Amino acid sequence: MKRSSLFFVLLLGWIIVASYWYVCRIRDDCRGSDQLSGAEAVESPAAMVVASDATVEAAEDSVTLALDYIRITGKRIYYFDFASAEFHPGMDEDRYLSALRIYLSASPDAVLTVEGHADRRGSVAGNDRFARLRAEAAGAYFTGNGIENDRMKIVSKSDTEPAASNETEEGRRLNRRVEVTVN
Numbered sequence: 001m002k003r004s005s006l007f008f009v010l011l012l013g014w015i016i017v018a019s020y021w022y023v024c025r026i027r028d029d030c031r032g033s034d035q036l037s038g039a040e041a042v043e044s045p046a047a048m049v050v051a052s053d054a055t056v057e058a059a060e061d062s063v064t065l066a067l068d069y070i071r072i073t074g075k076r077i078y079y080f081d082f083a084s085a086e087f088h089p090g091m092d093e094d095r096y097l098s099a100l101r102i103y104l105s106a107s108p109d110a111v112l113t114v115e116g117h118a119d120r121r122g123s124v125a126g127n128d129r130f131a132r133l134r135a136e137a138a139g140a141y142f143t144g145n146g147i148e149n150d151r152m153k154i155v156s157k158s159d160t161e162p163a164a165s166n167e168t169e170e171g172r173r174l175n176r177r178v179e180v181t182v183n
Helices: 002-026 045-073 093-106 124-144 169-175
Strands: 076-079 112-117 152-158 177-182
Touching (some): 124 177
């Protein structure tokens, strides 16, 4: 009986720690319990000025953080199966999309470039078609997740810019890709 109680306590502790880690560290959604609700807040003109300054600073900080995250992430690469344009987003896609939305909303001149690539195992027309379909599939994913279509440039590079040798299966797998960059 003591073992099952200990197991239950450890399991409960693990669930609490894992939940905290996911919400606060991975999703970056921690909120202090000391925040006042709207009904409890007392607003004065001076407090509203301070709050608006804090909001501007928070917005600037969020844009800076988003830009830092995009720079650290660098060029985003998504890989595809042979003769396929089925798009599979990455594990931390929510954070990347959030950073893109924040950065693009604050930077009206910024553009997302979505380049489709193919390996050399097909005809020139087929490789160009699959590269374009892959770029369009990624673009549709971004559009469906809040990125404006006119902020994206869809490009097909076909098999003209290989990332690896086309002589091996691994090299060909690395060449079937979409690269996403923010200008």
